[in-house]
Amino acid sequence: MNNQTTRLIRLTEVMNRTGYGKAWIYRLISEGRFPTQIKIGSRAVAFIESEIDDWIQATIDETRKNAA
Structure with missing residues (x-):
């Protein structure tokens, strides 16, 4: 895991x-x-x-790759 602070978010934010x-x-x-x-x-x-x-970035990348 990276050195930056790990932040937890609740379902509503997700x-x-x-x-x-x-x-x-x-x-x-x-x-x-x-x-x-x-x-x-x-x-x-x-x-x-x-x-x-x-996950969001991977989804964007996958969508862009398939659109090209």
């Missing part, structure tokens, strides 16, 4: 960044196509911001 709904995000996770969440409490989960950012 939904805002991706434009996906909760059910679709969890479906992609179950299919191994989206970064998995981590448990941060007995009833709370979060996502690692850098993993979400990397």
